[in-house]
Amino acid sequence: MHAITIPEPGGPEALVWDEVPDPVPGEGEVLVEVAASAVNRADILQRQGFYNPPAGASPYPGLECSGRIAALGTGVSGWSVGDEVCALLSGGGYAEKVVVPAGQLLPVPKGVGLVQAAALPEVACTVWSNVFMIAHLRPGETLLVHGGSSGIGTMAIQLAKAVGARVAVTAGTQEKLGHCAELGADILINYREQDFVAEVMKATDGTGADVILDNMGAKYLERNVQTLAVNGRLAIIGMQGGVKGELNIGTLLTKRAAISATSLRARPLDEKAAIVAAVREHVWPLLAAGHVRPVVDRELPVADAAAAHRVVEDSKHVGKVLLVAPGA
Structure with missing residues (x-):
């Protein structure tokens, strides 16, 4: 098969579309013929040499994908x-398999195309696990x-509105804030021109x-804590x-506030599976009903x-x- 490799860390030119060995599913695994993947900032850090894959993970970038099951491993x-x-991945999405x-x-959720579904796993799992499973937004x-127009941000806006919360966002341009408003954001803050603490x-x-x-x-960090409500x-x-x-x-104590910090990539398989199961239970029905949708800026060939x-x-x-993978 072909995949994007990183022979040496560096700029975007370090990404090379090359022929590599086909992966083989082991016990409890499936082989997916990739239709599309999506770019995450973790991929950029990996390309630069700052964020290596966890032990045993694919060396190729790509933390999510969509596609069709080509083979099943045992069990x-x-x-x-x-x-x-x-699928949510630890790596390997920038590939044909x-x-x-x-x-x-x-x-793939009802009403979402196969290619567009690649925009969902990382953002849905990140937002649901942090905003709802840990922070318990009500x-x-x-x-x-912060970063309301990003992939994470656009999903967070929609899920929060779907459960009846009020949403404030920061973004760097009025155009981006306009897109956030279209998704349901109530409080729009241009971080280049406004102080988000004062505005919230x-x-x-x-x-x-x-x-x-x-x-x-x-x-x-400091301004976020200042912005938090009691509890x-x-x-x-x-x-x-x-x-x-x-x-x-002292400010944290006065507000009886809590701070959490998480990442998805290096979590144990059982924790990832629990998050994915929760997303399927709570987020997928919202996608099927049209209350939430993937937001895609553009599609490019994976070789590019x-x-x-x-x-x-x-x-x-x-x-x-x-x-988008060849032939998708």
Whole structure:
């Protein structure tokens, strides 16, 4: 088969479409013939040499995919060859074929195309696990999403609105904020021109955000805590703004607030399977009913992964950038 390889870390040009050995499913695994994958910022870090795959994972980038089951490993039940699926991966999505633990498979939701389904697994699992399973966002509460026009952000807006929450977002342009508003965002904050702490406090009459989904890390830590409501929950899922920040424990204590920080890629298989099962139970019906949809900025051939990485690094996209396999 062919896959995107990274012979040496570097810029987008480091991504090489090359012939590699076919993967073989082991016990509890399935082989998926890939229709599409999607670009995540973790892929960019891997390309740069800063985020190696977990032990035993595929060395090729790609943390999600859609496609058709081509073969079943021993001990797999509930799936058949030919099933259209999408999957959460530890790597290997930028390829023509990939091996997936059966617990990380999802059926393509009703009403979603096979290629477009590649935009769903990583964002749905990230948002559901952090905002709902850990932070327990409830109807009537306020969720602040940093990077509201990203793949994660567009999914977070829709899921929060679907459960009856109020949503504030930050984004860097009015155009991006417009897209967030179309998805249901209530409070629109241009982080280049406005102070998100002041804007959220003003919009909530001084109460603050009950839950914050943060992709920035250190840069926003202090201000995020200031923005939290009493009993608020801060869920950190990225470190685009650095890894070391200062935290006023007194403010945290006063607000009786909680901070969590998670990633998906290196979690044990049983934890990933539990998240995937929860997403299938709670998110897939919303997709089937049309209350939530994948947001796709553009589709590019997987062999042009370098061009897709440039789009994501320029941060001019809204939603997901997909990589489509040959013949899909």
